[in-house]
Amino acid sequence: MKRQAPFALVFIFGIFMVIQFFVPHETSENAYEFLLDWIIIIGIFALALGIWSLFKVSTEKIKNRKEASEYSYITLIGLFVMMAFGFTQRTGESWGLYFIWILLCCACIVALMTMRASVDQGKKRMWAIGALVTLVGAIVVAIFDDAWQFYFTDPQGFENTMFRAFFDYVMMPILATMFALLAFFIASAAYRAFRARNVMASLLLLAALLVMSRFNPYLPFAEYVAKASNWLMNVPNLAAQRAIVVGIGLGIVGTALKVILGIERGYMGKG
């Protein structure tokens, strides 16, 4: 029963989704939307598991004194501090004891991580007491400080100055930097790909040069180069792409069918 129930569910809902594609009626549409809502619900529960996994892996790194394990502190402090910013907002002009509360939260996280990473029982107990004290301190500050408050049901926290500052001036530039690295990686990958080692690689190099010079109006015979590169892009390249797309489409239908019929069970660890 434990093994068969998931497959029965996959079969029922898989068939429903296939039928739903052909039924435009409102009832079918509502049922589809209801099922999609479940993905969000499952996602929220899974996110808690994800955060727990990240916490465990980070503390394990500290425990085993792995290379660059100090980054684990930054990871988890960043995670929980951003969560704290996202759920709080000041109510008046001043921040009151808000930053003391944030510091207490950080101290609590560090104490919890170090407690989990400690092998010695005495140290474990000491860090546990430290975590408890900072937690109580954070709760006391949260109760008695009226300068700010928690917002769990409305998105007031997203307007929190600290939240916005960290997101706009720390997170976004870092992400943009990572994305910008792509330009350099493309250059290094292109260098490797376009080396004329044999006839095929030479053809690839020639095609690449033609396509790259497509938008250069200063080249001699620029018009013919543009025509040649357009032909390369619109005829052989597009033909190959379409062939791949057809294969992918059939592959997706085939795999979906195998999953619905219970032939493919690898996703449940039943290969």
Add this chain to the structure above:
Amino acid sequence: MKLQLLLLSLLILMFCVPVGAQEDSAMVDSLAVDSLAALPVPAPVTDIGLSDLPNDHGHAVVVEWTPSTDDGSGLANVVGYQINYGLSKDGPLDSVGFVPSASGSYEHVGSKDENDRTYIPDHTDLYYRVDVKTVDGRLLVSAEVAGPVQSSGQWYNTGRTAVLIAVALFSFLTIFYVQQAKAGKELYIRPIGGIEAVDDAIGRATEMGRPILYVLGLGTAADVATIASFTILGRVAKRVAEYQTPIMVPTYDPIVMTVAQEVVKSSYMDAGRPDDYDEDSVHFVTQSQFAYVAAVNGMMLRERPATCVYMGKFFAESLLLAETGSVAGSIQISGTDEIAQIPFFIVACDYTLIGEELYAASAYLGREPKLLGSLKAQDWGKGLFVVLSIIGIILANFGVESFGALFEVAD
């Protein structure tokens, strides 16, 4: 002196041009008013037809009419048609849309939400009136109110019959070949270099005493590419468990993480080594694309995995990951169904599964007859597609377009 004269004339011009422009516009306005006053009244629309919009969830009506005789000919002063709708023939009728001249139909699609302003009730009498609009917005020539009509949802989308036939045919082929494979018929599958390299890559990692990095991509558990990747992960994890080589599976999506944990755990159990399974080997990183890349790249450079496997859905991070893996000196095997990322993987990885090969990989690795049968069905599907394409091309060249129209699919 010349310069002063030039500046002076420029200054005079600056003052004169706006004055001239104002005079011009005033003249145009007075002309417009004069011409509007004398604007003749165009003929109203005729033959208003109302029908329910087919193949939809309801709450929509199609309004059709014969355009005014003064639309494009005659007085030629029609700029468009205003469509009005109401629940009673006697009104009030609200304006719901406007279409330009020369149009003869309008789809009035409303919301299904009763609280929405654009809500259209199903199974209720609805009335429509089409007004002819001229250059002067105030001049509306109304036809008689048409109706009633009722909107309703359909239980079958006739515009998707071609898909239904294709799905039925493909399902039949799959089940047929699966049954044949079960009966013991030998099915030839062409060798796929990338999949055959998996075993060698795991062996290399074992010899080097380094871990294997398996990246499931940025897809969700609902993506078919990710589902195919789970199956490959299962096979890889089984070999890894047999060779007692560590595996690292950093994930982007928490649902994918929980499924991947289950897959790897089952593989260790199948290999007879449940105690060697480390739950933290499959872990969640982040749901931010480039933060995920940073974390995985960091793992690559610190742990120096002997083999990196990228299977699933990849986007802009594909080259960032593969190039870092190349720098770390890993053997790299990749597979994705994202057309735009395939060239990046081909350039940076040692082996790449192109498109459908990703879906074939699980069957190829397992060599299970049931799975191989479905590959055969895919091949026949492709054959059929090629034949239909050639027929379509030939017929289209002879001006027969009805064949192509058979395969049109409604949204």
